[in-house]
Amino acid sequence: MAYDVIVVGTRVAGAATAMLLARRGLRVLAVDRARFPSDTLSTHQVQPPGVARLRAWGLLDPLLEAGTPMARTARFDPGPAVLHGAYPGPDGVLSPRRRLLDALLLDAARAAGAEVWEGFAVDGLRFEGGRVTGIEGEAKGGGRREAAAAVVVGADGKHSTVARAVRAREYRTRPSTSGALYGYFEGLELTGGEMYPRPDRLAGVWPTNDGLAVVYLGVPRAQFDAARRRGIPASLDGCGDLGERVAAARPAEHVRGTVDLPNTFRVPYGPGWALAGDAGLVMDPITGQGIGNALRDAEALAEALAAGLGGAARLPAALRAYHRGRDRERRAMYRITTGMAAFRPDRFGALLYRAIAGDPAEVTRFLGAISGAVPPRDYFNPVNLLGTVTGWRPTPRAA
Incomplete structure (x- = not known):
């Protein structure tokens, strides 16, 4: 069977893209090497524009009913002064566990009519005359499979197989300058989100599911190993009383960390292919924009593909507009993010x-x-x- 669109990667960007395309009546196949529900390294934050999209798609209420807290206020404590206030509009910040959010989006894609292959690792694309025509790969447990489509979407993360196969051009690339640690704590009372920018670190804490708080600590890359050895509570000294509060809470899971934090734009389309989410534009998680960017890409790319494949517009022109809109919307936040991740004096x-x-x-x-x-x-x-x-x-x- 030939599909209109194959989506490679079914976490936030991929599952949302597959869902929106299927809701528009396109024949969609979505594949991922993982099985769901499953976890992944994440800052968890869905900023207010992303929350508004989930509401519009009918997915916000299930997240809230699953016990995902909404942080409608935030404390921003950079040292010289403390800012405490509400987010604009009706929504705040959600920080759902990824095993909940990703599975919810994938189930919604299935309910809309998308076919889903879990546990399927794409290891190559099929080409004809320089145009991508499909995928090939292997299911866990053995068995080669292939599938054809008018467009293959790479939503497979910052080390995208699709982007690498099509040699998507990178630009505005900035080096990875920070490291990030993530921990989950029980008994850490919060009334909203909290952020503590400091010259040599940035800490953030947000309520998540199961009565837990997720604590994020970003540090200069050269200090990452030392921070990991010290642990999150000891590394929060100088961040108000946060270090004491975290030390008094109970760790619920092991601390996770990474210095694999690239910053780059990729050209997100070409003959027979397109990119969404971190596959097309990735930035340091220090500003918590990744999930919201993925949801925005899914919405804009689904609109472009539906118009181009449905005949309402020429597909190259629709994808070019998607590219331009993405870059125009993200350029300022990208500058802010890479500057914060470099811990430049403010x-x-x-x-x-x-x-x-x-x-x-x-x-x-x-x-x-x-x-x-x-x-x-x-x-x-x-x-x-x-x-x-x-x-x-x-x-x-x-x-």
Whole structure:
């Protein structure tokens, strides 16, 4: 059987893309080497724009009913001042366990009509005349299989097999400069999310399922091994009282960590193929944007593929618009993320934080900007920041 689209990788980006395409009536095959439900290394955060997408797709209520807490407020404590406020709009930040979120999305793809092959490792693409025409691989337990499609979507992560096979061009690449540790703790009371940027680390703690809190610690790459040896609680000294609170909580799982944190854009389409999620654009997890970016890609790519394959638009033009929209939307947050991951001095930040700490509306705008609910390019442009700190605004020109 030939499919309209084969999606390689069925975690957030892939499962959501398969679901949305199947809901539009396309014949979809989704494959993954993993079996579900299963866990994966993740900051867990679904920022407000991602939460809004889950709501629109009918998937937010199942997550909430499964006990996923919604953090509608956050404490941002960079040292010079403490910002505490609410996120803009009706939604906050969700931090679901990945075994829950990924399985929910994949089940929704199946319910929409997508065929799913779990435990299937793609090890090659099929080409005809320079165009991708399908996949081939091996099921766990043995047995070669292949499948054909008009388009193969690589949603298979930062080390994407699809991206490598098509030699997707990389650009705006920045080196990996940080390491990340993740731990789960029981008995850590939270009223919302908490973030503690420091010159040599960034800590964040968020409520997740089963009454647990997930603690993230980002450090310069050169300090990663030392932080892992010390452990998360001891590495939180200087982050308010967070270190003491985490030390008093009960570790629920072993601490996980990685320095495999690349930053790069890839051209996300070509003859017979497209990329979504980390396969197309990956950035350091220090700003917690990965899941939201994956959901945005799924929505935009599904729209482009449905239009191109359904005849409403020429497929190359639709995919080119997907590419341009992705880059336009992500460029500012990518700069912010790579700067934070490099732990560059933030001289202007101290002025900004002191200026807005006593203004609840401005704190909400700031939280919106760092979560993507307010366009970062609008909030963090020099004119707006200068006006926020000094009260100066440019005089409008006369008509």
